[in-house]
Structure formats: C-alpha cells, structure tokens
Amino acid sequence: MEIFNTVAALKSFVSEAHADGKTIGFVPTMGALHRGHISLIERAVAECDLCVASVFVNPTQFNDSRDLACYPRTPEADAAMLSAAGCHAVFMPTVEEVYPEPDTRTFDLGSVAEVMEGKHRPGHFNGVAQVVSKLFEMVEPHKAYFGEKDFQQIAVIRSMVRLLSLPVEIVACPIIREEDGLALSSRNARLSKEERTIAPAISRILKQSRELRPAHTPEMVIQWVTRELSALPHLRVEYFEIVDGHTLQSIRNWEDTDYAVGCITVFCGEVRLIDNIKYED
Known part of the structure; x- marks a missing residue:
C-alpha cells in the first residue's frame, strides 16, 4: 500500500491509474478507524480496480474547538488496518497541505443541510463540503463510499455532487454495529x-x-x-x-x-x- 502525504504525489498516482483505464473507489475518513470504515474499504476493493482512502481530521467541519482537540488520532494503526484490508493507497496530509490558503467557499446545499445536524452544528456541513470537494478533485474517484450512520451527511454530499456536477457515484453502505448494537464510531x-x-x-x-x-x-x-x-x-x-x-x-x-x-x-x-x-x- 502506498502512503501519500502531499497532493502532488497523490495526483501523480491517480493520473497514472486513470491513464491505465482503472476505476477508483474512494473512502474518505477522519481516521481512528474501526470495522465500519474497513467495511467501506472492502466494498471499494471488491467493486473497483483501485481503492484509495484518506485519513484527515478536517478542522473546517468542527464548530467546537474542544471536539476537534479531543478527536482521536491513530495514524500508524490506521495505516496497518487499511493495508490489511487491501487498500491500495492512503492520503495522510497535514492541514496546511489540504488548506494552503483558507477555504472561503460557501455552498448552497439546500434544505437537507439546514435541519438536524445543520441546525445544531452551524457551518458543519459547509466544512464537510469544502473538504470532500477538495478530496474528490484530488482523487477523481468513480465511486465514493460512506457509512449510513452519517445518514444526513450522505444526503448533503449528494447535494454537493449535483451542485458541482461532479462525475462520482456516492455509495451508501450499511451501519456496522457492535454485538450489543452500538453503532461503530x-x-x-x-x-x-x-x-x-x-x-x-x-x-x-x-x-x-x-x-x-x-x-x-x-x-x-x-x-x-x-x-x-x-x-x-x-x-x-x-x-x-x-x-x-x-x-x-x-x-x-x-x-x-x-x-x-x-x-x-x-x-x-x-x-x-x-x-x-x-x-x-
């Protein structure tokens, strides 16, 4: 498995794959991976020629600085899990690599972004749209995989894809739970x-x-x-x-x-x- 820390290296890998006519499945994550994430990786591996994942704790989607500071980070364990699951490449950038300049874009994501999480976490979904649109531009995936635990997020990302006319299929995957029913997170x-x-x-x-x-x-x-x-x-x-x-x-x-x-x-x-x-x- 290849590990990339820069956009340039990632784009070089992706460009070669596209030139070879390979299909790319993409799994964006914020790390601290668990079996739920790995189920997405396994589906991408099964359905596409190449599976690319990202591990990046995106600061623009946190409206609580304490939540951002406390978010678990386990990059070495994440890389080992991704490799064992058959992932072909993982993008692990710094904040400066993803945001060399502040991202001031605002997205008209429609009513799906205004209720529930959108109401209780102002700015959250705009931050999600910022980072996911950037990652889609870098990876140019044919399919992108998201877990249904984040049910509203999937609807918002689909809205963003329509808004920007991006050529990517959003694949929603079932919630993975512990034996006692707790949704993996x-x-x-x-x-x-x-x-x-x-x-x-x-x-x-x-x-x-x-x-x-x-x-x-x-x-x-x-x-x-x-x-x-x-x-x-x-x-x-x-x-x-x-x-x-x-x-x-x-x-x-x-x-x-x-x-x-x-x-x-x-x-x-x-x-x-x-x-x-x-x-x-």
Missing part, C-alpha cells in the same frame, strides 16, 4: 467504561420504537424514544426526528413518505453519538 473510544455499558440503549430503544408505528404517530414515537433515553443515566438527547429519508424533512404522518427514517443525536456523558433507524412497513 471513532468517538466510542472516548466513552468511559460505565458510559460504554449504557450507550447501546440508543440502538436498543430505537429498535423497540419500530413496534410503536402501527398505533402511534411519528410525534408520539419521538416522545417515547426521548423519554426512554432521558430516563437513563449519562444520556441526554439533543434531538430525535423522524423524517422523509429522501428530503430529510420531518413528517407528521407515516403516510407522508414511503421512506421514514428516525435520526438521533445523544450525548453520553461528554461524547456526542449519532444513530438512525429505518421505519419499514
């Missing part, structure tokens, strides 16, 4: 031992809420989930919304959409965790 490493035993309640209660659908409105389900989680120690629900999975707009009735998705953010202690669930008929 790099942030899980920050949970204390006690918090780690409580955090799986998020997925458990979301799963139980599916059973309420036949006799309860979306608002009633939202209230039940919020009440159940709030009753547990260390957990604080920031938001839980049931939305149309295409538009990400809240629904009042199940009949309002054929694709209802519940999206939640919960603080477990000081660690911010996100998850989602699809309400299927």
Whole structure:
C-alpha cells in the first residue's frame, strides 16, 4: 500500500491509474478507524480496480474547538488496518497541505443541510463540503463510499455532487454495529467504561420504537424514544426526528413518505453519538 502525504504525489498516482483505464473507489475518513470504515474499504476493493482512502481530521467541519482537540488520532494503526484490508493507497496530509490558503467557499446545499445536524452544528456541513470537494478533485474517484450512520451527511454530499456536477457515484453502505448494537464510531473510544455499558440503549430503544408505528404517530414515537433515553443515566438527547429519508424533512404522518427514517443525536456523558433507524412497513 502506498502512503501519500502531499497532493502532488497523490495526483501523480491517480493520473497514472486513470491513464491505465482503472476505476477508483474512494473512502474518505477522519481516521481512528474501526470495522465500519474497513467495511467501506472492502466494498471499494471488491467493486473497483483501485481503492484509495484518506485519513484527515478536517478542522473546517468542527464548530467546537474542544471536539476537534479531543478527536482521536491513530495514524500508524490506521495505516496497518487499511493495508490489511487491501487498500491500495492512503492520503495522510497535514492541514496546511489540504488548506494552503483558507477555504472561503460557501455552498448552497439546500434544505437537507439546514435541519438536524445543520441546525445544531452551524457551518458543519459547509466544512464537510469544502473538504470532500477538495478530496474528490484530488482523487477523481468513480465511486465514493460512506457509512449510513452519517445518514444526513450522505444526503448533503449528494447535494454537493449535483451542485458541482461532479462525475462520482456516492455509495451508501450499511451501519456496522457492535454485538450489543452500538453503532461503530471513532468517538466510542472516548466513552468511559460505565458510559460504554449504557450507550447501546440508543440502538436498543430505537429498535423497540419500530413496534410503536402501527398505533402511534411519528410525534408520539419521538416522545417515547426521548423519554426512554432521558430516563437513563449519562444520556441526554439533543434531538430525535423522524423524517422523509429522501428530503430529510420531518413528517407528521407515516403516510407522508414511503421512506421514514428516525435520526438521533445523544450525548453520553461528554461524547456526542449519532444513530438512525429505518421505519419499514
């Protein structure tokens, strides 16, 4: 596996691959890799001639400097995991390499970027669009792979791709969970031992809420989930919304959409965790 630290070296590798007619699958990450990331790598390896990953903690998408400072960084372990999974190249740049000058671009990402995470983390999705558009320009991938744990982020990136007319297919991949149901996240490493035993309640209660659908409105389900989680120690629900999975707009009735998705953010202690669930008929 090749490791690149500069844009020039990465572009040279990519240009050669394109000249040879090879398809490129790209997995952008912020590092601290886990099995969820590796599932994306494995799919890219299976579907494309070359798999390229990036490991870069992007400062422009953090609206909390403490969160940025605390974000786990494990570059050596990340490189070993990527190599073992069959990744062909990884881009591990410095902030100065990605942003030689401040990125002042603003993106009109539409309503999908204004709700939920967009409402609670102002500027977050613009920062995501900045870095992902830069990475797409560097790698020129045919396909890019993202995990559905970040359900809203996928919708935002698809909006950005349409906005910029980029020739890349966005591939959404299923959430990978621990045996106890907790969605895999790099942030899980920050949970204390006690918090780690409580955090799986998020997925458990979301799963139980599916059973309420036949006799309860979306608002009633939202209230039940919020009440159940709030009753547990260390957990604080920031938001839980049931939305149309295409538009990400809240629904009042199940009949309002054929694709209802519940999206939640919960603080477990000081660690911010996100998850989602699809309400299927």
